[in-house]
Amino acid sequence: MVTAIAFTAYGGPDVLHPVEIDLPTPAAGQIRVRVKAAGVNPVDAKLRRGDFAATMPANFPQRLGNEYAGIVDHVGDGVAGFVDGDEVLGSATAQSYCEYVVVDAADAVRKPATMPWTVAAGLPAAGQAAHTALRQIAVNPGDTVLIHAAAGGVGTIAVQLARQWGATVIGTASEHNHHYLRSLGATPVTYGDGLIDRIRALAPDGVDAALDAIGGAAITASLALVRDRHRIGTLVDTEAAKTFGILRVGTRSTAALTELVAMYEEGRLQIPIHATFSLTQASRAHHEVQTGHVRGKVVLTVD
Incomplete structure (x- = not known):
């Protein structure tokens, strides 16, 4: 038997508890893969709260976790390219908060020896979402791109990618994260009343594309600032995508993850780790994610 984290009813972080599974x-x-670390993402908290109950109901006891890093310890039939002992990272579906995960070999990427386990676990879901989202909203050299929640896990990577692809980036964030965003190459702007006017002052020639990771007022601002709705992408607000004809973005791509790992090896990508918790402290990790003030990633470590 191995330990995983699950919940048996929707609720706050404290509904999370260890369970024994085969x-x-x-x-x-x-x-x-014997998991060494697993990333914690806002979508995990949304699933735990029941935000998706109408469209994606939980299968209790429901597990969580969409990204992992660890060591291959059993290779299935027909797998070429991996052997026991290989260090890998990749995406999973609601199962990474566990001592072991089983994943399709085609979705795994080798972990560089110089990449810490926490960084490796914090990259796959956020990295693939950021990379594919920016491609979907067609970010090109010379564009001015608005990234909402720019200091979070996806935002941190999206800012760096957009800058390296030749775009100017304006990033929304609370004021205590403004210095951080400047260090990534973005021009920061504060949330709240007057947001649209503040962005217009920063981008008098207009905003070409927008990436939303929070919904609500971010969608309103994006619609007011971006001329072409097909260049507005949301990672979280499916209803807004349907209502306003904007894009629901952020798919998985092993090719994108491979590119991101190479960028990290070359020193062209930072993955800041905001906080780490042990596997059995998953509820504390969720409390931290829900503060809304995470800079980079929150990660669970597995002994």
Whole structure:
């Protein structure tokens, strides 16, 4: 038996608790990974609260965790390219808060020896979402791009990618994160009343594209500032995408993750770790994520 984190009813962070499950066995084309660290994302908290209950109901006891880093310890039939002992990172679906995960080998990427486990676990979901989202809203050299929640996990990576792709970036964030955003190459702007006017003052020639990671007022501002709605992407607000004809963005791409890992190795990508907690402290990690003031990633470590 192995330890995983699950919940049996919707609620606050304290509904999370350890459970014992059978050690999973990989099928053909899969690998089993002994998890060293797992990323914690805002979407995990939304699932735990029941935000998606109408469209994606939980299967109690419901597990969580969409990104992991660890060591291959069992290779399924037909897998080429990985052997026991390889260090890897990648995406999973609601299972990474666990001592072991089974994933498709095609979705795993080798972890560089110089990449810490916490960084490796914090990159896959946020990195793939940021990379594919910016491609979907067609960010190009010379563009001015607005990134909402720019200091968070996805935002941190999106800012760096957009800058390296030749765009000017305006990032929304609370004031205590403004210095941080400047260090990444973005021009920061504070949330709240008057946001649209503040952005117009920073971008008198207009905003070409926008990436939203929070919904609500961010959607309103983006609609007011971006001429082409097909260049507004939201990672979180499916209803707004349907209502206003903007894009629901942030898909997975192993090719994108491979590129991001290479960028990290070359020193062109930072993955700041805001806080780490042990696997059994998942509820504390969720409390931290829900503060809304996370800079970079929150990660669970597994002994």
